[in-house]
Amino acid sequence: MNGHAGQRAGRLARVAIWVLAPALALVFAIGSLLWLQREKIQLGAEAYLYGLPLVLMDLTRAEFGAQQPATDPLRRVRQPPNAAFREVVRPTVDLLYTTAFIDLDAGPWVLRLPPNPEHFEVFSVLDAWTDVFAAPGTRSHGGAGGTYLIAGPRWQGQIPAGMTLLRGGTRMAWLIGRTQIRGPQDLPAVHQLQDGISLEPLVASGVPATSDTSVMPTTAVHSSAPPAAEGKGMAKMATAKGAAPLAHLRQMSARDFFQRLSALMVDNPPRAADRPMVMKLERLGVAPGQAPAWGWLDGRSVALGRWLADFQVRRELAKPRDTVQGWQTPPDLLGRYGTAYNIRAAVALVGLGANLPEDAIYPSARVDGEGKALDGAQRYRIRFLPGQLPPARAFWSVTAYGADDFLLDVPEGRHAVGSRQPLAANADGSVDLLVQADPPPPAMRANWLPVRAGEPFQLTARLYWPEPAALQGRWHMPAIERVR
Numbered sequence: 001m002n003g004h005a006g007q008r009a010g011r012l013a014r015v016a017i018w019v020l021a022p023a024l025a026l027v028f029a030i031g032s033l034l035w036l037q038r039e040k041i042q043l044g045a046e047a048y049l050y051g052l053p054l055v056l057m058d059l060t061r062a063e064f065g066a067q068q069p070a071t072d073p074l075r076r077v078r079q080p081p082n083a084a085f086r087e088v089v090r091p092t093v094d095l096l097y098t099t100a101f102i103d104l105d106a107g108p109w110v111l112r113l114p115p116n117p118e119h120f121e122v123f124s125v126l127d128a129w130t131d132v133f134a135a136p137g138t139r140s141h142g143g144a145g146g147t148y149l150i151a152g153p154r155w156q157g158q159i160p161a162g163m164t165l166l167r168g169g170t171r172m173a174w175l176i177g178r179t180q181i182r183g184p185q186d187l188p189a190v191h192q193l194q195d196g197i198s199l200e201p202l203v204a205s206g207v208p209a210t211s212d213t214s215v216m217p218t219t220a221v222h223s224s225a226p227p228a229a230e231g232k233g234m235a236k237m238a239t240a241k242g243a244a245p246l247a248h249l250r251q252m253s254a255r256d257f258f259q260r261l262s263a264l265m266v267d268n269p270p271r272a273a274d275r276p277m278v279m280k281l282e283r284l285g286v287a288p289g290q291a292p293a294w295g296w297l298d299g300r301s302v303a304l305g306r307w308l309a310d311f312q313v314r315r316e317l318a319k320p321r322d323t324v325q326g327w328q329t330p331p332d333l334l335g336r337y338g339t340a341y342n343i344r345a346a347v348a349l350v351g352l353g354a355n356l357p358e359d360a361i362y363p364s365a366r367v368d369g370e371g372k373a374l375d376g377a378q379r380y381r382i383r384f385l386p387g388q389l390p391p392a393r394a395f396w397s398v399t400a401y402g403a404d405d406f407l408l409d410v411p412e413g414r415h416a417v418g419s420r421q422p423l424a425a426n427a428d429g430s431v432d433l434l435v436q437a438d439p440p441p442p443a444m445r446a447n448w449l450p451v452r453a454g455e456p457f458q459l460t461a462r463l464y465w466p467e468p469a470a471l472q473g474r475w476h477m478p479a480i481e482r483v484r
Contacts, residue, residue, distance in 0.1 A: 042305060044303070044306050044309075045308050046277070047258070050277050050281075052348055054128055054265070055252075056352060060088075060352065061172065063087060065101065074100050075097075078191060079096075080092075080094075081093060083408060088352055089352070089406065090460055093399060094180065094397050094418070094420070094464075095179055096191075096194065097178060101175075102172075102175060104152030104155075105152060105154075108202045109151075110150075111149075111175065111198070112147050113145040121179045122138065122139065122359045123136050124175075124359070125175050127172070128171070128173070128264065130348055132356050147163050149166065150175070151167050153167070176353045182420045245352075258284075273338065318366070326369050327363040327364065327461070329364075329473075330354070330361070332357050334356065335357070359464065362460055364459065365458065373456060374458060375455075375457075376437050376452045380480050383481065386429035386430055388475070390475075391467035391469045391470050392419070393466070399462070400416075400457050402452075402455065402456070403458070408450075408451060412450075418462075421446045424443060424444055433449055434448050436483075461477055
């Protein structure tokens with residue numbers, strides 16, 4: 001009996017080997033192939049993170065151009081965003097935007113800001129790689145307004161009297177103007193301020209540049225650059241109205257991504273400090289004006305590298321790091337990234353167009369003070385001790401977002417609470433913000449930040465024109481306490 005059992009076991013083992021051998025061989029072959037392609041995979045991951053901000057900026061520009069009439073380069077947003085807004089992640093409801101994508105090869109451009117002593121404002125100007133190269137506003141002009149000349153790297157003209165030169169290093173620039181609003185009743189006053197803002201070409205030798213060139217074409221103008229929309233499906237992708245730029249980015253194949261990157265780098269060149277990364281791009285077959293010509297295997301390896309980088313960034317963003325009482329504050333290199341490519345890419349994904357820290361800082365939280373994920377099924381409070389409200393020269397707020405980084409669909413469109421509300425204080429002078437799905441008693445209604453019952457959420461605090469205590473890390477947001 002034992003002999004028969006042994007024979008059966010032996011036969012089963014031989015059958016198992018016969019069945020599994022091809023699968024094991026395939027696994028071994030794939031492993032060997034991945035090992036041989038490890039350099040391409042690694043380069044694909046690094047190059048993707050390096051180029052992501054530039055490509056995402058251009059996709060955002062294309063979305064902007066699809067919605068903006070050619071008669072005026074400025075887009076004046078008249079209402080704060082709501083839960084349906086999908087153009088930029090983590091939008092703020094504290095400000096109205098006045099924005100423009102500017103083609104600096106068609107400039108320079110004159111930006112005029114009227115006097116504005118009552119409302120905080122900042123007009124950040126970003127280059128194509130998302131670095132802020134200028135930020136005129138309340139912090140610099142003190143409410144007096146000003147006239148600024150926004151010029152590209154090749155312009156060598158005379159600066160007119162009374163203008164301040166703001167020079168960018170790339171053809172594409174993004175003007176993001178933010179003007180404080182104190183609620184619906186404040187909208188007419190802010191609209192009047194927006195109407196006083198102008199952006200127009202500088203008259204050179206009596207011949208003005210045409211205003212409709214403020215929206216750059218989808219493809220680079222230099223003949224050495226291949227069309228950015230040449231890849232399959234890219235032309236439709238670049239001009240589709242109402243489609244979020246982040247969704248476009250995720251839909252792009254690796255080949256289309258790097259093709260667009262190579263075209264964009266012609267007019268938006270890498271900096272001298274980027275030379276080591278440029279050399280890595282060259283090893284990958286990518287250069288300004290040179291689209292990749294990969295075979296099937298190299299293309300698949302680069303795509304795998306891109307997927308791994310994207311997965312790693314999403315996973316790292318979901319982890320609370322360097323938190324203080326559950327809050328994480330972005331690094332102080334925000335807007336001036338240098339060669340911190342991973343940080344630059346992460347910021348582009350969750351807060352494209354971020355201000356300089358001097359103008360605003362953004363502590364954020366996904367967990368409470370005990371490290372547990374924020375959940376709309378719970379009630380929370382944020383208690384500021386007496387004299388410990390956020391130290392901001394302009395104003396501060398706390399906004400709730402869903403797991404997708406967009407505003408929640410909540411009652412009354414009440415997306416933020418902060419210094420613009422008449423917050424009720426406790427008997428000892430402390431102030432509680434109440435974060436919960438159900439409304440609190442009427443006496444505490446001004447302190448309420450609604451969320452959605454049973455849904456995960458996250459919070460972002462904003463301090464505009466922060467005091468040194470906040471900038472230097474001597475003040476921190478208090479822990480988010482779960483109310484039992």
